[in-house]
Amino acid sequence: MKLRLLFSIFLMLSYSWPLGSASAATPIDTMVANINEAKQRLERTENKISKVRGALANEVRMLEQQVLRLRNETAVMRRKMDERTLSLSQLETRLSSWQEQHEYQLNLLDRFLLQSGEERVSLQQLTILEKVQKVGEQAQYHANQQVPHFTQGQVVLENGTIENAQTLSLGPITWYLSQDSNIAGIAAIKNGLLSSISTFDLHEIDNLRTLANDRHGLIKLDPTLGRATTRQQASDGMVEHVIKGGVWVIPIVIFGVVSALIALFKVVQLWRLPRVKRVVSGKAMESINGSTESGSLGSCSDNSFEGMQHALYHIAKHAETSAQRDDELFSQLQQDKIKLEKYNGTIAVTAAVAPLLGLLGTVSGMIETFRMMTAFGASDPEVISGGIAKALVTTELGLVVAIPALILNAVLSRKSRQYYDELESFALVLSNDQCELTHRDVQHQEGAIKCSSS
Structure with a gap:
């Protein structure tokens, strides 16, 4: 801006300059000389201004510092003047507030150090400066924990060997890496190691x-803090779990196997039984064989019925007298009932005895646990909990055997009873039908006698 202004002034001066003075030089040369001279003067002026500006800035900064210092001195002097005018009670109040603030700060330091793992007895022996230093160390430690920071250490492997490895701790989780053995995993403090x-x-x-190596990557994290791994290691297979029950597991298992085999046999037996054809009267028998005879047993062929129903029909058809027929039907029904309900009692006995055997095993295990507590004391909770767990295995196994046995016994007994009731109903129909036939034969013979006598 200044150059433009000076250039304009020189142009005006050059045009207003008398023409007679331009005889020595041309106007262009004069103009260039004037511009150069003006430029030099401008540079000198700017240099002078910059020097003055720097000096003024230094002076202003020094004055500002003096003002700040004077303000602090004024505040101190004012506080001293105020303290001279304060009463003794006000001084005591201020001192009390300062002491409370001091106690509050000390409590904060102690609480932080206690949460960091320091012992209360050792904190009482530390000075304030030492506490502040420990807080600084903890702050630096937590700052380092925010980024992956591997340290050298020793790790006890699962086989008992001690391995030099790099460890990384993030909160409660610690990873270890052995570059030499190519082993890595998750570690935890056990017995100080x-x-x-x-x-x-x-x-x-x-x-x-x-x-x-690169300070970034993906790693495996266990959110359960090792509880899932511990539970997996503590879990046993089915065979190992059953063996823990001791000697009383053997009869429970035997009862369970026998009941399972019997139940399988009974299911096959009942499933293979032919369906009982429902017959409620002699007319129903006619519909079975399609006969037009008036409800006689002879109207049905031997192939109309199967299995136990055929045996009942065969007895009723070939019986000579009604008394003989009823006795044979009753005897056959009893045999069929025994056959249908055979071995069901074994399943019922298993359902009743298995829980008692389990309870007996539990009592024996508890007695053994208390005996161990008497001999070695109750200081180790693992011994007590382990003994109780083993003692309860038999009760668990007894219930596992008894509940399915009870259900199977109920289902099989109901099926057998239902089939027997159908056979019994069929036998009653046979008995009543034979009585009607006998009554008809008697009436027919009486009618024939009357006709012959007449």
């Missing part, structure tokens, strides 16, 4: 190695 609780496969080992 860092022990492995699970191992990784090759893919997860490569991910952890990438995290250790």
Whole structure:
């Protein structure tokens, strides 16, 4: 802006300059000389202004610092003047508030250090400066925990060997990586030593190695903090679980196997029985064989019925007298009932005895547990809980055997009773039908006698 203004002024001066003075030089040369001179003067002026500006800035900064210092001194002097005018009670109030603030800060320090793992006895022996230093160390430790930071340490592997490995701790979870042995996994503190609780496969080992080398990667995380692994290791197979029950498991298992075989046999037996044809009167027998005779047993062929129903029909058809027929029908029904209900009692006995055997095994196991507690004391809870768990295995197994046995016994007994009731109804129909036939024969003979006598 200044150059433009000076250039305009020189142009005006050059045009207003007398023409007689331009005899020595041309107007263009004069103009260039004037511009150069003006430019030099401008540069000198700008340099002078910059120097003055720097000096003024330094002076202003020094004055501002003096003002701040004077303000602080004024505040101190004003506080001193106020304290001179304060009463003794006001001074005591201020001192009390300062002491409360001091106690509050100390309590915050102690609480933070206690949560960080320090012992209360050791905190009482530390000075305030040492507490502040420990807080700073904890703050630095937590800051380092925000990024993957591997440290060298020793890890006790699952086979009992001690391995030098890199460890990474993020909160309550610790990973370990052994570059030499190509082993990695999750570790936890056990008995004061860092022990492995699970191992990784090759893919997860490569991910952890990438995290250790490149500071970024994907790693396996156990949100249960090892509880899932511990539960998986503590879980037993079905055979191992049953063996824990001891000697009383043997009769329970035998009862269960026998009941299962009998139930399978009874299911096959009842399923293979032919269906009982419902017959409620002699007319129904006519409909079975399609006969037009008046409801006689002879109207039905031997092939009309099957199985137990055929045996009843055969007895009723070939019986000579009604008394003989009824006795044979009753005897056949009793045989069929015995055949239908055979072995059902074994399943019922199993359903009743299996829980008692389980309870007996539990009582024996509890007695053994209390005997161990008497001999070795009750200081170890694992011994007590393990003994009780083993003692309850027999009760569990007894109920597992008894409940299905009870259900199977009820179903099979109901099916057998239903089939027997149908056979019994058919036998009653046979008996009543034979009585009607006998009565008709008697009437027919009486009529024939009357006709012959007349």
